[in-house]
Amino acid sequence: MEPISRVGRPKASSRETLADAACELFLEQGYEETSVADITRRAGVSRSSFFNYFSSKSDVLWSGLDDRIDHALVELAALGAGADGPAVRAVLAGLVRGFAPDPLALALRNASAMGLEAELLRDSGVRHAKIAGGVAAAARAAGVEPVPAEILGSACAAAVLSSIRTWAEEGAGQASLETRFDRALRCIHDLPWSDRV
Amino acid sequence: MEPISRVGRPKASSRETLADAACELFLEQGYEETSVADITRRAGVSRSSFFNYFSSKSDVLWSGLDDRIDHALVELAALGAGADGPAVRAVLAGLVRGFAPDPLALALRNASAMGLEAELLRDSGVRHAKIAGGVAAAARAAGVEPVPAEILGSACAAAVLSSIRTWAEEGAGQASLETRFDRALRCIHDLPWSDRV
DNA sequence: GAATCTTATTGGATCGCGTCCAACAATACG
DNA sequence: CGTATTGTTGGACGCGATCCAATAAGATTC
Numbered sequence: 001m002e003p004i005s006r007v008g009r010p011k012a013s014s015r016e017t018l019a020d021a022a023c024e025l026f027l028e029q030g031y032e033e034t035s036v037a038d039i040t041r042r043a044g045v046s047r048s049s050f051f052n053y054f055s056s057k058s059d060v061l062w063s064g065l066d067d068r069i070d071h072a073l074v075e076l077a078a079l080g081a082g083a084d085g086p087a088v089r090a091v092l093a094g095l096v097r098g099f100a101p102d103p104l105a106l107a108l109r110n111a112s113a114m115g116l117e118a119e120l121l122r123d124s125g126v127r128h129a130k131i132a133g134g135v136a137a138a139a140r141a142a143g144v145e146p147v148p149a150e151i152l153g154s155a156c157a158a159a160v161l162s163s164i165r166t167w168a169e170e171g172a173g174q175a176s177l178e179t180r181f182d183r184a185l186r187c188i189h190d191l192p193w194s195d196r197v
Numbered sequence: 198m199e200p201i202s203r204v205g206r207p208k209a210s211s212r213e214t215l216a217d218a219a220c221e222l223f224l225e226q227g228y229e230e231t232s233v234a235d236i237t238r239r240a241g242v243s244r245s246s247f248f249n250y251f252s253s254k255s256d257v258l259w260s261g262l263d264d265r266i267d268h269a270l271v272e273l274a275a276l277g278a279g280a281d282g283p284a285v286r287a288v289l290a291g292l293v294r295g296f297a298p299d300p301l302a303l304a305l306r307n308a309s310a311m312g313l314e315a316e317l318l319r320d321s322g323v324r325h326a327k328i329a330g331g332v333a334a335a336a337r338a339a340g341v342e343p344v345p346a347e348i349l350g351s352a353c354a355a356a357v358l359s360s361i362r363t364w365a366e367e368g369a370g371q372a373s374l375e376t377r378f379d380r381a382l383r384c385i386h387d388l389p390w391s392d393r394v
Numbered sequence: 395g396a397a398t399c400t401t402a403t404t405g406g407a408t409c410g411c412g413t414c415c416a417a418c419a420a421t422a423c424g
Numbered sequence: 425c426g427t428a429t430t431g432t433t434g435g436a437c438g439c440g441a442t443c444c445a446a447t448a449a450g451a452t453t454c
Contacts, residue, residue: 008401009449035439046404057440125322132355147359147377148384154355155348158329162347180344187345205430206420232410243433248412 013045015053015063019103022060026107030115058123064102065164068095069127073134083138089185092135092160096181099164108168124161131157152188159184210242212250219257220300227312228304255320261299262361265292266324270331280335286382289332289357293378296361305365321358328354349385356381 021043025034036057040047054060072095079087107116136153140146163180175183218240222231233254237244251257269292276284308317333350337343360377372380 005401007399007451009403009451011402012449013403036441037439048404048406049402051441052402055441121326122319122323125326126319128325128351129318129322147356147363147381148387150359151352151355151381151384154325155352158348158351159344162344166344184344184348187348190345204422204428206422206432208431209420210432233412234410245433245435246431249431252412254411 013043013049013053018043018045018050018053019060022057023103023106026114026116027110030113031107031119032115058119061103061107062123062127065099065104065127068099069130069134071095073130076134076138079138079141081141081143083142088135088138088156092131092156092185093178093181095131095160096164096177099177101168104164105168108165109171124165128154128157128161131160155188156185159188210240210246210250215240215242215247215250216257216300219254220303223304223311223313224307227310228316229312255316258300258304259320259324262296262301262324265296266327266331268292270327273331273335276335276338278338278340280339285332285335285353289328289353289382290375290378292328292357293361293374296374298365301361302365305362306368321362325351325354325358328357352385353382356385 018039022034022039025038025042036050037047039057039060040050054063059066072091075091075094076083076088079091107114107120111117111120132150132153134153135156136146136149139149139152144152159181163177163184167175167177167180215236219231219236222235222239233247234244236254236257237247251260256263269288272288272291273280273285276288304311304313304317308314329347329350331350332353333343333346336346336349341349356378360374360381364372364374364377
């Protein structure tokens with residue numbers, strides 16, 4: 001991935017060290033109650049260093065998924081006018097494929113223990129919006145009207161995020177994330193109340 | 198609405214005074230660049246007073262819609278097991294009915310001038326999640342499985358928010374908000390790619 | 395091995411949001 | 425005129441986040 005540069009001062013710490021320290025503390029004393037200074041103290045680095053590795057406290061939880069989302073957004077944009085259903089489906093499937101247990105999965109599973117409900121509501125809304133926006137743009141590029149495009153985007157984003165959430169909540173057990181996502185996507189064209197809402 | 202208390206010190210300022218000052222400044226110099234202190238300076242009150250009227254800076258923009266959303270959530274919860282399509286539709290229609298031009302509408306129309314893109318993405322995500330969560334809970338109460346319920350909720354939330362957004366962006370002209378919302382809701386059971394995604 | 399280049403780490407200053415609280419002001423009521 | 429009630433104010437505080445200059449630790453070059 002990274003063309004590890006062999007020049008300059010070597011990194012003394014790592015994202016992982018910081019993420020581990022952060023997750024420990026989130027579990028021990030809650031997310032809100034853990035300051036960035038707490039995290040860096042435990043990791044044995046300075047507070048400044050934290051922001052060399054993460055752009056914010058919540059980034060510890062979300063950077064893994066964010067990378068995947070950003071990658072998917074690029075692919076969606078590249079679809080151009082050829083953004084039909086299967087193409088979009090393939091991009092989104094790639095988004096979830098191989099998504100490993102991660103600080104985010106830990107946070108989703110222990111949301112109440114971490115006192116994360118509010119924070120997760122807020123942050124997952126941002127990711128929902130990013131995915132939905134990307135899909136909506138792809139749909140518009142393929143000729144769909146703006147409002148239905150947004151609704152479709154939003155439904156797809158919900159499929160992605162809610163499959164991740166249920167997968168994380170139930171541990172690694174049961175169905176794989178990709179299977180869940182497939183099932184979720186199928187729900188879109190089989191919505192309840194479709195004939196009535 | 199309010200049982201105006203005739204006892205104790207009368208209010209020296211008002212929400213409206215503060216909201217007006219805030220909107221002026223947001224337009225003049227942008228949202229990020231406007232501090233709470235700036236707002237209260239212009240309104241002629243102390244910084245502390247701001248938080249007697251609004252719970253946060255962004256609350257200036259969102260409190261009007263938030264009240265409506267909270268009201269709708271209560272109604273949705275009250276539906277219980279009888280939450281069928283038309284009932285939910287009626288609640289959501291009530292959410293948008295008579296939604297007047299408002300700091301939020303101003304912000305949506307002048308988002309780029311206010312440098313609000315990022316903030317709106319973030320904040321509208323929260324409202325999307327609230328609406329989607331409420332509709333999903335109602336759907337689950339009516340026997341819908343969790344994942345399709347979330348997707349349905351998300352689609353409904355997108356219908357609400359995207360109709361508000363397009364309505365605000367095009368000024369008060371063209372179609373009324375309620376008409377827009379009706380059209381948006383209809384998109385849900387006529388999604389493009391329905392046979393393919 | 396010394397100078398130099400590149401990159402990482404660090405501490406400290408600074409800012410803004412949001413919370414909290416005690417002091418104070420203005421009104422109604424008895 | 426006291427007193428209760430409600431609103432306003434200033435100040436202190438903690439936290440997240442940004443910025444920057446000083447410093448450290450290697451690699452590279454000569």
